Structures are given as C-alpha cells and as structure tokens.
Amino acid sequence: MSNSKTSLTAPSVISDFKEITKMRLALSVVFSSLAGYLLGVDTVSYKTLLLLALGGYFMVGASNAFNQIIEKDLDALMNRTKNRPIPSGRMSVTTAFIIACVFTLLGIIILYAINKQTAMFGAISIFLYTCVYTPLKTKTPLAVFVGAIPGAIPFMLGWVAATDDFGIEPGTLFALQFFWQFPHFWAIGWFLYEDYKKGGFFMLPTGKQDKGTAVQIIMYTIWTILVSIIPVFGFTGKLELSIVSAVIVFLLGLWMLYYAFRLFKIMTEKAARQLMLVSVSYISLIQIVYVIDKFIR
Template sequence: MSKTITNIHTIDLVSDFKEITKMRLAVSVVFSSVAGYFLGAEIIDFVEVLLLAVGGYMMVGASNAFNQVIEKDLDALMNRTKNRPIPSGRMSVNKALLIGSTLGALGLIILYYINPITSMFGAISIFLYVSVYTPLKTKTPLSVFVGAFPGAIPFMLGWVAATGSFSIEAGTLFMIQFFWQFPHFWALGWWLYDDYKRGGFFMLPTGKRDKGTAVQIILYTIWTIAVSLIPVFGVTGRLYLTPVSGVLILILGLGMLYYAYKLYQSRDEISAKKLMFASVSYITLLQIIYVLDKYIRIWI
C-alpha cells in the first residue's frame, strides 16, 4: 500500500514539475534552439546539442516558474490556469522559487560552458520575460511587443551556440521568430479573450476582438512571411535558402495568411483557434525546411 502511495506521489511531483516549467512550451523552445544550432554548425557536436537542449529547457523552465509565482493570484481567476501547481495549493511559492532559481542557475552555467555569449542571451531572455514582460501583461497590450524579444531568442540562440558569435544570420533567425509571435499570440489572446479578461491581462493590440486587431494580425502575418523569405536572396551570409524551399515557405505562409483573413472575416473564437494552430505549424515546419534545405545542399 505504501509503495502505491509513493508511486502516486512521485507521479504527482513529475506532473507538477512539468506544469511549473510548462513542458510543452519548453520543448518547443528547445526544438527552435536545436534547429538554429544545426543551421549554424559547420561540424555538429552532439555533446553541445545535448547541452543546448538541457540548458535551454532549464532556462525556459526557470522563466515559467518565476512567471507562475508572480501571477499566482491571477492564475487562480482563469479557467485554463487555476489548476496550476501554485494556485491549486499543490506547490508552495517557496518551492516554486527554489525550482526556478535552481533551474536558472544551472541552465545559465550549462549555456556558459557552450560559450559565454549563449549564456548572456539566456540571461537576457529570463530577465526580459520575468522582470519586464510578466508585469506588463496586466498594464498594456505592448506587453506582447516586449515579450516578443525573449520569445525570439531561442532560434537565434542555437546559431550563437554553434558559432560563438552574433551575426546577420543570427539576427535574421531572431527577426523571423520575432514577427511570427504577433499573429500567434494575438490569435491566442483572441481565442482565450474572456479567460484573459478574468485575469486582467491585455493581450490584443486594441484591447478588443475588433477589426483593428484583425487587420494588425494580417499585417504581421505578411511581415512574418516576408522576413522568412529574405535568405532566398542571398543577403544573409551563410544563412541561405534555395528557391524551392522558399516556395514551400511561401505556401506555408499563404496558408497562415488564409486563416488570418478568415479571422478578419468571422472575428470568432473558432477562427482564432485555427490561426493559432496554423501559426504553430508554420514556425515548426519552417524550421524543419530551413534545416533540411541546408543539409540536402551539403549532401548533394
């Protein structure tokens, strides 16, 4: 009986750890970082890839743990967050702070072992997410703009980890993920508007699910596509994309733009949800295409 109770307790601890670090988000960040590494590396060091993945997860996990400590009272007001470890009472604030501090310190040490500049960008990401973006979420819709900076670092971080320097290639990867976040998070904010409102969060650029917000989503979707295609023209150093892959990216982008336009037409939660998932598919497939394009060219 005691063994069964211990097993259940262990499962609960693992589940709470996954929630406090937002495992799905952290894994997507790690995926972006590893994609950036494969793009930047001339010779792949799989030890570095592992360190980047572990350090990256810790970095994001720390940011999310601190975020949930700060927003614990607001999380309790929203349906999608009220069962998180802290507002539900399953985890104390001190325990969450210990997890965040430990992960943050270890993550930055691991990234520093890869190279100092990677650790520096990791520290900047944590600082901006926790100290600037999180407090602004209840103050102004501009929080999404601020949050787009730490959110855009992972793709770039992989290139920096592989090369040890920031360059036009890393900057281009940063800009792709930077512009992408606006239609992604505004679609999410539109879909979960009522829940965010209960928590007092301002996620939409006009503060409302209106025509102005829908137009901005379309504009930022277009800019996301445009920035994603810049490497096709050979002006971004070693970061190059063949015209064939450029066409694939354009097709993906037009698909995302289609859902953005459908949201403009319908202005309902279902359309926003579809756009949100389309945006996730876009950035994931884009990163896969970028990496495959590079290595197919090398192998051929």
C-alpha cells in the same frame, strides 16, 4: 488507503514539475534552438547539441516558474490556470522559487559551457520574460512586444551557440520568430479573451476582439512571410535558402495568412484557435525546411 495516496502523489509531483516548468513549451523552444544550431554549424557536435537542449530547457523552465510565482493570484482567477501547482495549493511558492533559481543557475552555467554569448542571451531572455514581460501583461497590450523578444531568442541562440558570433544570420532568425509571435500570441489572446479578462490581462493590440486586432494579425503575418524568404536573396551571409525551399516557405506562409484572413472575416474564437494551431505548425515546419535545405544543398 495510504497506498492509493502514495501512488497518486508520485505522478502528481511529476506532472506538477512538468506544469511549473511548462515542459511542452520548453521542448518547442529547445526544438527552435537546435534548429538554429544546425543552421549555423559546419560540423555537428553532439555534445554542444545536448548542452544546448539542456540549457535551453532550464532557461525556459526558470522563466515559466518565475512567471507562475508572480502571477499566482491572477492564475487563481482564470479557468485556464486555476489548477496550476501554486494556485491550486499543490506546490508552495518556496518550492517553485527553488526550482526557478536552480533552473536559472543550471541554464546559464550549461549555456556558458558552450560560449559566453549564448549564456548572455539566455540570461537576457530570463530577465526580460520575468522582470519586464510578466509585470507588463496586466498594464498594457505592449507587453506582447516585450514578450516577443525572449520568445524570439531561442532560434537565434542556436546559431550563436554554433558560431560564437552574432551577425546578420542570427539577426534574421530572430526577426522571423519575433514577427511570427504576434499572430500566434494574438490568436491565443483572442480565443482566451474572456478568461484573460478575469485575470486582468490585456493581450490584444486594440484591447478587443475587433477588426483592428484582426488587421494587425494579418499585417504581422505578412511581415513574417517576407522575413522568412529573405535568405533566398543572398543578403544574409551564411544563412541561405534555395529557390525550391523559398517557394515551400512562402506557401507555408500563405497557409498561415489564409487563417489570419479567415479570422478577419468571421471573427470567431474557433477561427482564432485554428490560426493558433496553424501558427505552431508553421514555425516548426519553417525551421525543418531551413535545416533540410542546408543539408541537401
């Protein structure tokens, strides 16, 4: 009997650790920052790539762990989150807090080893996510605007890690990922509307699954598309895009826009879920196109 218990606990400790740090989300953030680094760098340093990946992972892991500590009582109310390590009782708040603090320190120290600006933006990101975005989620839909700032930092962070400089190029990368987050977040807020309501979270801009929200999703998708093709016009310093790649990026944007219009038309949770899945593919593909374009140009 005790054997089966120990064999069950080891995997569950690992899965709880993955869940408290939201490993899958953290890896997608690391992907963004590595793409930003490859766009900004002249000669690739594998040491910096590794530091950026580790620092980025710790940074996101810390934010998520703090978030789950703060929201533990609300998480217990929602189907989506009630089985997380803290509300389910599998992990104590103290353990989660230790993980969050260790991850914060490791993240900032590792990013500082790349350069000071990278560490500064990493610290800003943890602070905004934990101390501003998380408390605002139950107060106002404007929380999404605040949350979009730390969410947009990773792509830009990679460029800053490569160049130790913040200018028009990382600013453009930031803007692209910033605008993209609204259709992405609101699509999630739409199909999890009832569940979010149980926890008292108001994620949609109008507070409802209505045409007003759908119109805003379309508007922000259009903004995302416009920002994504700006580098082709040569205004963005070293961040350039060939015409062929700009066309591909534009078509990917239209693909996402199609699903935004579809949500406006049929207003179902299934359509919102599809838009969310397309938005995730969209941002990864855009980053891949940008990087490939740079290296084959």
